[in-house]
Amino acid sequence: MKVLYFAWLRDRVGVAEEIVEPPIEVTTVGELIAWLAQRSARHGEAFADPAIVRCAINQNYAKADESFSRTDEIAFFPPVTGG
Amino acid sequence: MIKVQREDFDVGAELSALCAGRGEVGAVASFIGLVRDVAGPGELSAMTLEHYPGMTEKQLGELEAEALARWPLDRVLIIHRHGRLLPGDRIVLCAATSSHREAAFEACAFLMDWLKTKAPFWKLEEVGGQSSWVAAKDTDEAAAAKWTKNE
Numbered sequence: 001m002k003v004l005y006f007a008w009l010r011d012r013v014g015v016a017e018e019i020v021e022p023p024i025e026v027t028t029v030g031e032l033i034a035w036l037a038q039r040s041a042r043h044g045e046a047f048a049d050p051a052i053v054r055c056a057i058n059q060n061y062a063k064a065d066e067s068f069s070r071t072d073e074i075a076f077f078p079p080v081t082g083g
Numbered sequence: 084m085i086k087v088q089r090e091d092f093d094v095g096a097e098l099s100a101l102c103a104g105r106g107e108v109g110a111v112a113s114f115i116g117l118v119r120d121v122a123g124p125g126e127l128s129a130m131t132l133e134h135y136p137g138m139t140e141k142q143l144g145e146l147e148a149e150a151l152a153r154w155p156l157d158r159v160l161i162i163h164r165h166g167r168l169l170p171g172d173r174i175v176l177c178a179a180t181s182s183h184r185e186a187a188f189e190a191c192a193f194l195m196d197w198l199k200t201k202a203p204f205w206k207l208e209e210v211g212g213q214s215s216w217v218a219a220k221d222t223d224e225a226a227a228a229k230w231t232k233n234e
Contacts, residue, residue: 006135007205008216056203059138075135079219082132082163082204083116083175083195 006077012046030064112187120170125210
């Protein structure tokens with residue numbers, strides 16, 4: 001499945017997007033964050049404080065307890081600062 | 084109407100087009116956001132706005148629909164730029180038109196407050212040769228929260 005990163009999350013992870021295959025028991029946004037954080041030192045740094053990481057599933061905001069499917073577009077990014 | 088673009092925009096032309104031929108419109112309220120030349124303790128040399136293409140348009144479209152549902156408006160316009168901008172450059176134009184001023188003023192304020200916390204944009208500031216991401220403000224969250232309906 002495809003995961004997108006924006007702003008400092010992308011800087012820390014080192015890529016704007018990647019294809020990942022989390023194990024089947026990873027079903028919620030929070031579980032995905034915990035799993036991604038263990039992929040590498042860079043991922044660990046990016047997801048060190050999950051409270052300041054925002055997630056979107058198919059371009060809609062999603063909370064940590066929300067479930068996703070393997071065909072969804074998942075994005076992680078910092079709190080937004082437009083306007 | 085939603086526009087997400089790199090290019091600058093002509094405020095007068097945009098507002099004129101918004102009202103052209105709309106005989107019932109008696110009020111246009113607008114807000115223009117600019118790049119400031121200060122960033123914390125330093126002097127800002129440039130600011131780059133990154134966004135999430137697709138989600139940005141989707142979120143701004145939902146904002147427009149929400150404003151049209153809450154107030155008796157004729158039209159809503161949001162233009163938001165992305166890319167590298169310099170101090171004094173325009174970032175965003177937000178406008179609402181209505182028969183009377185109250186709805187236009189309120190809707191315009193609502194749109195900006197929600198845009199600040201919902202539209203997926205991120206600002207990267209350049210100060211003294213160093214780049215750093217702007218942190219979100221709690222005051223923006225509080226401003227957005229005051230428009231939340233009591234269920």
